[in-house]
Amino acid sequence: EAGVTQFPSHSVIEKGQTVTLRCDPISGHDNLYWYRRVMGKEIKFLLHFVKESKQDESGMPNNRFLAERTGGTYSTLKVQPAELEDSGVYFCASSPSGSLYGYTFGSGTRLTVV
C-alpha cells in the first residue's frame, strides 16, 4: 500500500511569491488533514477534509492560505503571497473513516520563505 505522498519535499521562495504544496493521501482514506510545524514548536492543525468537503478549517492562519481537495483525492495547499512567518514544515496526513485509527503522515514539505 502506498503511503501519503507530499511534494515538493523542500521549497525555498521569496517573500511575496506563491507556492503550492501537494498531498496524495492513501487511496480510500476519506479524511485528509494539513498540519504545520514552525521552528521546533508544536505541530499545529490547519484544516481537515472529509472527501472533497472542508470539515474544519479553523486552523488556517489567514486568507493567504487556500486548500482544495479535488474530487476527494489529492489535496493542494496554496500560499499566496508568502510571508516570512509562513516558513515551516507542512505535514499532510490521512485516515480512514474517523480518527481513532490514528493518522498516516507524509514526510512533509519544508517551506522556507526568504
Next chain:
Amino acid sequence: AQSVTQLDSQVPVFEEAPVELRCNYSSSVSVYLFWYVQYPNQGLQLLLKYLSGSTLVKGINGFEAEFNKSQTSFHLRKPSVHISDTAEYFCAVLNTGGFKTIFGAGTRLFVKA
C-alpha cells in the same frame, strides 16, 4: 479546548538504559491519546494509542504508555533503548467526539552508545 504539554524538549540517555518521556494533557471532555515517532527525514508514525480499556498500552518497538486519568498524563516508557530509537516523539490528544488531533511540541530522544 484540549492542550498537550510534553515536559522535556530533549532527553539524552545511554543505550540499554530505561527511558520515560512525559506527557500531560488538559481537556474538559473524554479523550483518546496517541504517541507518534518521527525519525529523521521521515513522516510521523503511530507508535501506540489509548482508546479505552486497560490503561497500559503497548506499541511498536517495545514502547508502552500508561494512561493516568487522575493525573491527566500519558507517559511513554521503554525499559531498554537502542541507538535506533533516536528520534522525536510526539504526544497527541483527540476528544472523543471530534476529528482534530492536537499535538505536543515533541521530545527529542538522543540515545548514546
